[in-house]
Amino acid sequence: MAALPEVVFVLGGPGSGKGTQCSKIIKEFEFVHLSAGDLLRDEQANKESEVGQLIEYHIVNGTIVPVEITCELLHKAMKASGKHKFLIDGFPRNEDNLSGWTKNMADKTVVKLVLCMDCSDDICIERCMGRGAAGSGRSDDNLTSLKKRLVTFRSATLPIVEHYDKLGLLRRINAERPAEQVVFALLCYFGVMIVTVQPFLEPRGFIRALEFIFAIAAFASVTNFVGSIGFDYDCGTGKTEAVRLTVPYPFHLGSHSENKILCGATKPTKFTFFGDYSSDAQFFVGTGVLSMLWAMITVAVYLLGEQNYRLDKRLRYVDFGLTLVLATFWLAGSGAWANGLSGLKHETDPVEYIRTPQFLYGLDMAKLHNPRSGSFAALTISVLLGFLNFIMWTGNTWFLYKELKDEQGENGVPNQSVPAAAGP
Ligand SMILES: Nc1ncnc2c1ncn2[C@@H]1O[C@H](COP(=O)(O)OP(=O)(O)O)[C@@H](O)[C@H]1O
Ligand SMILES: O=c1ccn([C@@H]2O[C@H](COP(=O)(O)OP(=O)(O)O)[C@@H](O)[C@H]2O)c(=O)[nH]1
Structure with missing residues (x-):
């Protein structure tokens, strides 16, 4: 309205x-x-x-x-x-x-x-x-x-x-x-x-404030994530050594390797992964950052320039258009990231890792035992947050569309009958 x-x-x-x-x-x-x-x-x-x-x-x-x-x-x-x-x-x-x-x-x-x-x-x-x-x-x-x-x-x-x-x-x-x-x-x-809080009592402003928070939550749960997997490395002398490998954002696994000096060796042993999930993760994070920025700008506009916003149809069209684009990005980004995450989990599965043929990693896989996987729960939550963001941005697109439709008189002053002036 x-x-x-x-x-x-x-x-x-x-x-x-x-x-x-x-x-x-x-x-x-x-x-x-x-x-x-x-x-x-x-x-x-x-x-x-x-x-x-x-x-x-x-x-x-x-x-x-x-x-x-x-x-x-x-x-x-x-x-x-x-x-x-x-x-x-x-x-x-x-x-x-x-x-x-x-x-x-x-x-x-x-x-x-x-x-x-x-x-x-x-x-x-x-x-x-x-x-x-x-x-x-x-x-x-x-x-x-x-x-x-x-x-x-x-x-x-x-x-x-x-x-x-x-x-x-x-x-x-x-x-x-x-x-x-x-x-x-x-x-x-x-x-x-x-400074008016009125827009935040209506769906458009209320959802936008939530979008701001949930966009940050979605991308921060990915960027702050550092996963890990572990094994025991058989030194061959009856001793074993624990190995912990990290899986950091942006999950460009192929370019991430870790050198470990094991069992008192003079040369480090190089552990590496294969696969690249960085484009999925970065698209998701990029959508989150863009959404946070747009939510921040619009929250400021709603707070300080609500009247101008309502009167200037161009502002409302821009808000509607960008909200729609971001809703689409959330759908695509969350879908891609869900797929990427399942690949990432498979690639960093320690059980799979030690089963991988030796020539791929250049490691004697027979020396790796007792695989231990770290928790990827934060990334699973990020996917859920991504879809939640998709629902919120889509819902908000609808409210913005409805507001554009519910146009009032040109200058905002309602047309109404005014009582006739009294005679002298
Ligand atoms: N704070 C003030 N101090 C001194 N004079 C003032 C002040 N405010 C207004 N005036 C003068 O008092 C007169 C009445 O002011 P005005 O604004 O026309 O009052 P109102 O609209 O309430 O009838 C004007 O001549 C104005 O210049
Ligand atoms: O809503 C109004 C405003 C003004 N007046 C009349 O207009 C005069 C002058 O009002 P104005 O506000 O111009 O001057 P003020 O008395 O405040 O200096 C008043 O005394 C009233 O007689 C009125 O009848 N209704």
Whole structure:
């Protein structure tokens, strides 16, 4: 399922610095800043608007415009932006706003965070008066309107702030500090927020995390393996000496030999094997390493750039394609390695070894007794892990394919009917 658009609400008293801080945040993070107040003022300035007068009335009196109007303006602006992350400043301001949003937008958006700019009334008044004096042109930057706006904030907006606090979404910011200090605190919250564990609660991310672990387990059980076999070597004097031969990765047996000085001889005796299983083993290990790298990259992308991933179809096609290729590699690699391992086990079987004609090894095989085989269990497990990886990568290919199919609207903002704006 495609991700829902993300929303961060920014609340706070008039003049607490909501607009100032939002404009700083969008420089650092890919959010679209939507000021509910600005949208209402633009609508009110539109001579053709049927609700202009109603908006003006509420703004001057510091009361709240009916949610149908605000919600429609917000929804239009979200759709028009073509983006997926929104910083909504000055909304929801009362119970009516909250229930209107819940009714129309809650199941089509995800509220990631609610920021509350804490600021005393005196500072709010001082800032708004300063804004008015600097020529904001706002009909509500005067003492009479300000007092009403502050009352509305305390009585209507603070219960909404508390509502989000109970949901665990609220972050309070001391907004009385200089703007640079305020933005620093805010950016920390945003930095934490962009790391999302959400994809790992869904099959795609969850399986990918497992794939990372199992890919490492599969190839490490091969690369770390050093097998061994052993015999007793008859010195011919009634004494025997134990011989241990190693079978190391990458199992290019033909090029691996061991020289042992036995029974006090002056010259070493050369023990060697035949056969080469390195291509099977290395293909398997290569698949494991590639899978680990791809899983590592995608886990990082899911954690830090999930929204971009969901919005950028190319990324998802690349993920789907590579996952499919790696699933195929796991099947081929595990099959080949299973076959290689059975050859390797046969070739390094100490019973077979001592039965081999003498001319092949240049050794007097009659002197070798009591064959002892080492354990190849780790390699058998590696084959099983390989097939398990095949199942996981194939399963994930299916989930990625399904996600590609379950496309949402172009810009991620769902198409939905918006309540009609109320008349004046
Ligand atoms: N931290 C701050 N310190 C001092 N002045 C600020 C601070 N933040 C905002 N201001 C000023 O206060 C006024 C109101 O800020 P604004 O961001 O428009 O508030 P709001 O959007 O909450 O109404 C503006 O003139 C702005 O420059
Ligand atoms: O969701 C909203 C946002 C704003 N307003 C009105 O717009 C005014 C100005 O809001 P804004 O957020 O621009 O300014 P602030 O009061 O926070 O400085 C408010 O007093 C309300 O009358 C509203 O009714 N609903």
